[in-house]
Amino acid sequence: MATERTEADRCLDVREIDGEPFGDIMAELETLSDDETLLLINSFEPEPLYQVLKERGFQYETTSDGPDLWYIEIQHD
Template sequence: MDDLECDVRPILAGGGDPFGAIMAAVSRLVAGQRLRLIASFRPEPLYKVMASKGFASNSTPLDNGDWQVVFSPLPVSDPADPETWPDPAGYLDCSELNLTDAQNSVLAALALRLEGEVLFALFAGEPLPLYAALKAHGCAWVGDFDEAGAAYRLMIRTGRV
C-alpha cells in the first residue's frame, strides 16, 4: 500500500497553519496506511498529537532544508492484555504515602497521561481501595509484589481519566 503524501510547504509559505490539512489527511488514511508529511521545518509539536492517535514517527531532513516525516500506525494494543501495552510513560513511588495520598497521587498522575499510556506505581502494600477508582476511570491494571514481598508494583493503562 502506498503512503498518503501531505505536502504542507505551500500552506506554510503562504503564512497559513497546516494543522487542518494534516488532520484531514489523517482522516483519509486506510487501515495500516502511512502518512508521509513534507514540511519546511521539523514539526515536533505534531509528534505528540500523532502519537495520541496511534502513530510512530520517523523524521528525515531533506537536502534542501525541508523535512520528511513518515507517520506509521502502531499495532493496536489490547487494553486487557498487559503484554501488548506500551512501556510506562511515567513512574510514581507511593511507597512512603498513606493509602489516601497514594490514591490521590496516582489519579493526579493519570490525569496528565494520554489515553492508552501506562503508569508504573510502587506501593508499600497492595492498594486495594485504589482499584474501584481505577475501574471508574476506565483504567486497566496489573500488579504483583516484588521478589522480596516488600513492595507492590502496579502498572496502570490509562482509560478515560
C-alpha cells in the same frame, strides 16, 4: 532527497499550504487506513505534532535533507 523518495501511499507537502497546516494534516490522518503510510513534507521539524501523533495512535519517522526540508513518515501504531 527528492520529494517523491518513499514508498508512502500518500504525500502531503505542507510547504504548499497558505497558513496553518494543522487542520489539513489532521484531515489527511483521519482518512488514513491502517495499512497506509503518509509522507508529510515540511520546511521545519514539526516537533509539536509528534505528541499529537502519539496521542492519536500513530508512529512516525523523521528524516531531513537540510535545514529547510523535513520528511515525516506517519502510520498507525
